[in-house]
Every structure is written in structure tokens, then in C-alpha cells.
Amino acid sequence: xxxxxxxxxxxxxxxxxxxxxxxxxxxxxxxxxxxxxxxxxxxxxxxxxxxxxxxxxxxxxxxxxxxxxxxxxxxxxxxxxxxxxxxxxxxxxxxxxxxxxxxxxxxxxxxxxxxxxxxxxxxxxxxxxxxxxxxxxxxxxxxxxxxxxxxxxxxxxxxxxxxxxxxxxxxxxxxxxxxxxxxxxxxxxxxxxxxxxxxxxxxxxxxxxxxxxxxxxxxxxxxxxxxxxxxxxxxxxxxxxxxxxxxxxxxxxxxxxxxxxxxxxxxxxxxxxxxxxxxxxxxxxxxxxxxxxxxxxxxxxxxxxxxxxxxxxxxxxxxxxxxxxxxxxxxxxxxxxxxxxxxxxxxxxxxxxxxxxxxxxxxxxxxxxxxxxxxxxxxxxxxxxxxxxxxxxxxxxxxxxxxxxx
Numbered sequence: 001x002x003x004x005x006x007x008x009x010x011x012x013x014x015x016x017x018x019x020x021x022x023x024x025x026x027x028x029x030x031x032x033x034x035x036x037x038x039x040x041x042x043x044x045x046x047x048x049x050x051x052x053x054x055x056x057x058x059x060x061x062x063x064x065x066x067x068x069x070x071x072x073x074x075x076x077x078x079x080x081x082x083x084x085x086x087x088x089x090x091x092x093x094x095x096x097x098x099x100x101x102x103x104x105x106x107x108x109x110x111x112x113x114x115x116x117x118x119x120x121x122x123x124x125x126x127x128x129x130x131x132x133x134x135x136x137x138x139x140x141x142x143x144x145x146x147x148x149x150x151x152x153x154x155x156x157x158x159x160x161x162x163x164x165x166x167x168x169x170x171x172x173x174x175x176x177x178x179x180x181x182x183x184x185x186x187x188x189x190x191x192x193x194x195x196x197x198x199x200x201x202x203x204x205x206x207x208x209x210x211x212x213x214x215x216x217x218x219x220x221x222x223x224x225x226x227x228x229x230x231x232x233x234x235x236x237x238x239x240x241x242x243x244x245x246x247x248x249x250x251x252x253x254x255x256x257x258x259x260x261x262x263x264x265x266x267x268x269x270x271x272x273x274x275x276x277x278x279x280x281x282x283x284x285x286x287x288x289x290x291x292x293x294x295x296x297x298x299x300x301x302x303x304x305x306x307x308x309x310x311x312x313x314x315x316x317x318x319x320x321x322x323x324x325x326x327x328x329x330x331x332x333x334x335x336x337x338x339x340x341x342x343x344x345x346x347x348x349x350x351x352x353x354x355x356x357x358x359x360x361x362x363x364x365x366x367x368x369x370x371x372x373x374x375x376x377x378x379x380x381x382x383x384x385x386x387x388x389x390x391x392x393x394x395x396x397x398x399x400x401x402x403x404x405x406x
Contacts, residue, residue, distance in 0.1 A: 049130045056134035074124035075100030085114040113140045130310045131293045145169040153238035157370030159208040159245045160286045162389040170198040172227040174404035182218040194402030196386040206396045213242040246371045252378035270337025274344040279380035286389035287371045289317035313354030314364040319388040327360030
């Protein structure tokens with residue numbers, strides 16, 4: 001499923017740095033149980049309540065385009081806009097109009113080669129709260145390429161974090177580009193690259209990072225020819241720190257999730273995973289984005305009109321294809337720990353609006369981007385290594401073989 005909106009609490013810690021490659025995908029995702037959801041059907045789609053221009057997923061937006069957030073009815077409650085450029089994130093200042101219907105930035109000029117993330121929350125004329133989360137990227141000058149990097153500069157991440165670069169153009173000279181990117185760690189550990197196709201380059205060690213490791217990423221791409229006549233723009237160094245170890249194991253057959261911190265069991269949480277016809281992936285997945293509230297629409301992930309929920313709380317993204325671990329306030333309490341009813345996500349009990357003392361709120365408050373969630377005993381295939389930060393599902397020998405430098 002694809003998240004279409006949301007108000008991010010720690011979303012910037014989600015893949016960002018230069019630009020989070022997962023965010024380059026248009027739209028978003030969500031998983032809900034089979035059957036109708038009370039109070040959801042008949043509500044206006046969130047994009048009809050909150051409208052953002054440029055459009056969600058737009059690419060190569062020219063500097064002359066205006067950035068605006070509008071509501072047709074009701075009022076904007078909050079608007080947060082973040083610009084990611086050259087491994088730095090900057091909050092874009094702006095103002096909501098006196099009538100509450102429009103937000104615009106203080107400076108109308110859009111930056112080149114940047115990614116913008118918009119998180120808006122509004123209440124419609126009936127008092128219903130709707131969240132919208134959109135992204136777009138701006139124009140990169142001709143004959144240049146850049147790498148959108150995860151994680152964010154100076155962030156603290158979980159031990160499963162993978163350094164990932166998504167290039168805005170296909171790279172023909174992969175070995176030259178790979179040599180221009182250097183990833184090192186203190187304390188030292190062997191770190192190796194792996195190409196997924198011609199536009200994505202990931203780096204990781206053989207095993208999860210040790211807590212406390214400081215990782216440095218050097219991009220020496222400026223004027224490096226990535227394809228005939230196409231040269232790099234970036235010359236930048238950034239760092240991140242690995243925090244404590246937290247690995248959570250979801251047993252889809254037992255309907256439980258064991259949360260372990262530095263090897264010690266913190267809690268066993270009842271969950272609901274994918275229903276028999278819409279099972280959850282097996283394998284190791286890494287948290288890449290965290291949203292306090294987001295919209296989940298079945299139409300964005302190939303289903304019909306089964307659900308469209310504008311305020312899914314405590315949404316934690318695990319894959320690009322739309323697997324989330326999220327709060328669920330619409331399923332009966334006796335579902336959790338007993339049966340699997342979702343469309344592929346992992347649901348934790350929650351309340352409408354998101355409660356801090358619910359299982360979902362508890363887990364959200366104790367999670368970091370880069371933490372690992374492993375699913376076992378689901379009647380589905382293993383998640384693909386390039387689906388989100390799924391590279392831990394590939395053996396070390398195969399991973400090393402993905403380098404372009406021989």
C-alpha cells in the first residue's frame with residue numbers, strides 16, 4: 001500500500017539525507033482488514049479536502065511553479081514542508097492564510113535538484129480530521145546526475161540501516177560512480193556495495209551494525225562521468241550514528257511480535273497480519289519511515305474500493321511496495337493475537353487519533369528508522385532485497401557479487 005498523506009513525527013529520520021529514495025515513488029500505502037470500516041465509506045477522499053501543488057510524485061518541477069496547500073472546505077490545522085538537498089534537510093517557512101484555507105511559503109522560489117515533502121492536516125466542514133502526505137522533486141540541470149541518499153545526515157538509526165543511493169538517471173559507468181562513493185565506519189567494519197539495476201547503489205556490512213558505530217558517507221561525484229556526457233553534481237560528506245539494537249520478530253502463525261532491545265525481550269505484543277488471500281511477506285524488513293498519521297487507500301495498491309482510511313495512526317513503513325506496521329482502531333479487540341485479517345500489513349491495537357499507551361503507540365515511541373522487523377511463518381514468499389531496505393535477505397557472497405568494481 002502507498003501512504004498518500006500523513007503528519008510525520010519522525011519521518012525526516014526516515015530515508016532522507018539528500019532525498020529519500022523511497023519517497024520518490026508516487027503515492028503511498030495502507031493495509032486494513034476485510035469488510036467495511038465504520039465512518040470511512042462516504043467520507044470525501046483526502047485529496048479532495050487537502051490539495052497540494054505541485055502534485056504528489058511530480059518530478060523535474062521547474063523553479064517557476066508555485067508551492068501551495070489548499071482546502072476547499074474547513075481549515076488547515078498544520079502544514080509542514082521540508083526541503084532535502086545535497087544531504088541536508090531544511091524546514092521551509094510559510095504561513096497559513098487568515099481564513100485557514102491556504103498555505104504558501106515565505107519564498108516562492110523552488111530549489112533545483114531538491115526533494116520537497118509536504119505534511120498537512122486539516123479539518124473539513126464536518127470536523128473530520130484528514131492528513132495528506134506528498135512529495136515532489138525539482139528539476140536537475142541537463143547533463144547532470146545526483147544521488148538521493150538515505151539515511152539523513154547526523155541522524156541516529158537502528159542497527160539494520162542500509163546506506164542507499166538512488167540516482168536520478170541511469171548510470172552506465174557504474175564502476176566509476178561506485179569508486180567515487182566511500183562508506184566507512186568507526187569502529188572499522190567491512191562495508192560492501194551492491195547495485196540494484198542501473199540507478200540504485202546500496203552499502204552494508206555483513207551483519208547488522210554494532211550499536212554506537214559512527215558511519216561516514218563521502219560522495220565525490222562531482223564531474224564523475226556516470227553516462228556518456230552526463231556528469232555528477234555532488235561533493236559532500238555526511239555522517240550518521242547507529243543507536244541501540246532493536247529487532248522485532250513477527251510470528252504470523254502465532255499472531256505475536258516479540259520486541260528485543262540489545263538482545264533482551266522487552267515485550268510480546270499481539271498483532272494481526274495478512275489474511276489468507278493477502279498474506280504478509282516473510283523476511284527481514286527495515287523501518288524506513290515513521291508517520292504519526294497517514295491515509296491508506298486500497299486503490300493505490302491494486303485492490304478495489306475495500307477501504308480508504310484518512311487517519312491511520314502510528315504508521316511505520318517496512319517496504320516500498322507498501323507493507324506497513326501500523327495502529328488499527330477499527331478491528332475488534334479480539335482480533336489481535338488470534339487471527340490475521342489485514343491486506344498484508346501488520347496491525348497493532350490502537351485508538352482513533354493514536355494513543356500513546358496502546359500497543360501501537362508503545363512500539364512507535366520505542367522505534368527508530370533502521371530498526372529491523374522480521375516476519376516468520378507467513379504463507380508468502382520472502383521479501384525481495386530491493387523492496388525497501390531488504391538487502392539483509394541476500395547472502396553476503398551474493399551481496400558482494402553485486403559490485404561493479406572487479
